[in-house]
Amino acid sequence: MRYWLMKTEPGEFGIDDLAKRPRKTEPWDGVRNYQARNMMRDEMKKGDRVFIYHSNCEAPGIVGIAGIVREGYPDPTAFDPEDRHYDPKSDPANPRWYLVDVKFERKLRRTIPLTELKAQAALEGMALVRRGNRLSVMPVSEREWKYILSLE
């Protein structure tokens, strides 16, 4: 089993929206970045665990835990001209964008803010705290996962 972190904007779709979904599950659509795509298509497996991170908001940070319940499949929003993530260059016969289904597990007892994560020497190597990082899906090591949970 592997560990991941996925960003989302709470103004668009936050951890509480995920918790309210039928079966607490949501297709993680709309990701349009090749590195993130590759991870969702090739590397994320059923049962993997995910930190949900709120970005672009008043208090950016890790807010909860989810699990992967369906492995990579083509992102249908790429084929829908009405969708704001429509990509005319994604051919259904050879899809460009992929997603996974994510299921709510629990909220953390508190948000662990980005500022706090940045202050931890133990987390120096994390992609999340590196300057200019813009990846919306990234791996988390087991050591980092446990360390972050110990801050909860």
Added chain:
DNA sequence: GCCAACGTTGGC
């Protein structure tokens, strides 16, 4: 709202 950092596009 600002702006640095980064990814993508497209002309050459």
Added chain:
DNA sequence: GCCAACGTTGGC
């Protein structure tokens, strides 16, 4: 294949 221009991300 280079690289300038452009668009987006996301913290602050």
